[in-house]
Amino acid sequence: MRNTADVVVVGAGWAGLSAAQALSQRGRDVVVVEKSRGPGGRSATRREAGWAFDHGAQYMTADSAPFQEQLSHWRELGLVATWTPRIAVIGPRPDTLGTPRQPNDRTRWVGVPGNNAVLKHLASSQRVLYRHRVDQINRLGDRWQIDVSIDQQTQRWEAKHLILTAPPQQAAALLGHNHEFYAMLTDHPMRPCWTLMLGFRSVQALDWDAAFVNEGPLSWICRQSSKPGRDGEAWVVHASADWSEAHLEDEPTAVAEAMWKAFQQAGRLGGSLPDAHFLHRWRYAQSAQALDVGHLSDPANGLWIAGDWCHGNRVEGAWLSGLEAALSLAD
Ligand SMILES: Cc1cc2nc3c(=O)[nH]c(=O)nc-3n(C[C@H](O)[C@H](O)[C@H](O)COP(=O)(O)OP(=O)(O)OC[C@H]3O[C@@H](n4cnc5c(N)ncnc54)[C@H](O)[C@@H]3O)c2cc1C
Secondary structure (H helix, E strand, C coil): CCEEEEEEEECCCHHHHHHHHHHHHCCCCEEEECCCCCCCHHHCEEEECCEEEECCCCCECCCCHHHHHHHHHHHHCCCEEEECCCEEEECCCCCCCCCCCCCCCCCEEEECCCCCHHHHHHHHCCCEECCCEEEEEEEECCEEEEEEEECCEEEEEEEEEEEECCCHHHHHHHHCCCCCCHHHHHHCCEEEEEEEEEEECCCCCCCCCEEEECCCCEEEEEEHHHCCCCCCEEEEEEECHHHHHHCCCCCHHHHHHHHHHHHHHHHCCCCCCCCEEEEEEEEEEEECCCCECCCEEEHHHCEEECCHHHECCCHHHHHHHHHHHHHHHHC
8 A cells, every 4th residue: 555645744743733734724635744642742741640741831822913813713612721820930040042031921821621732633633643753754756755663663655745843853864964954953952851740649739830940950830730621739840951951861860859859949848749750851842042934945855844943932933833834835
């Protein structure tokens, strides 16, 4: 059997699913190939032992009219809601991107019941192949040959057009060093983030729901149940980009210990240990340099590249980038 599509999209995060939706709406035959078990990428929701953690993106903001309209539409469908947490600011250090962080400076949106809600909704109307990892891509004549692995098996796809939405270093590895975009993608500064997820069986009462932390190892703390539609006492703790970079290859137990201590200090919590904890390392968490190119394209070779890093470094930019790549392809 030949696996063919007009467009293959690599990645079922915001950029990939926004591109796939825009292309399907224009009658294109699209297949999304995703290496994980579900949609979301860096906006996935992790479920463990009864707790649910938004362990990547915490909330969405909207500066552009198209994304504001989308959020209103998704709110009508019950997929997103605004979130008005009590936010503390701990420590004086300014944010590394230079944007002073204020607790109540903007409207914050979250997915309901998890931050992957919209992504699941978008994916449900697309052909998405989960647990399919793209290992290699080759341009042969006017088509892409895309080699995919699923567990121990391999599969070959052919497509006229390809949209890559993996983080830039991963997209570069697929493209290979001969491609004109290779150096730009490889060199684009993406910063890491260690994430500690804490599950408690009893309520951890604090006088805030979330905190920007500007000192020590941490940068953000959030009580998940303060977001609409969640229950269970789950907390997400992010280390700062500087600290994550310095401790990127450390033993996970040492990382968890240091972050737990910092969390206790920040929350002035007593000795109550979490009933469960989980750790995740985002090697390419967020772009350190907000580009505004929208997307990249090499139309002569049927190639488009999209992702948050092409359009700021947040969810809104990822969604816009995927949309812009799709519109350029469909032109
Ligand atoms: C810790 C953290 C906190 C953040 N906080 C916020 C926040 O509060 N607000 C905000 O707006 N943004 C935040 N962000 C950024 C936000 O998560 C991203 O901007 C957005 O999710 C990026 O979407 P994307 O589609 O561009 O990329 P991704 O979400 O990375 O999607 C790429 C997809 O490609 C898949 N993939 C990669 N390689 C392959 C392959 N070879 N084969 C198949 N599939 C592949 C990946 O599995 C992934 O699903 C945060 C990110 C992190 C990590």
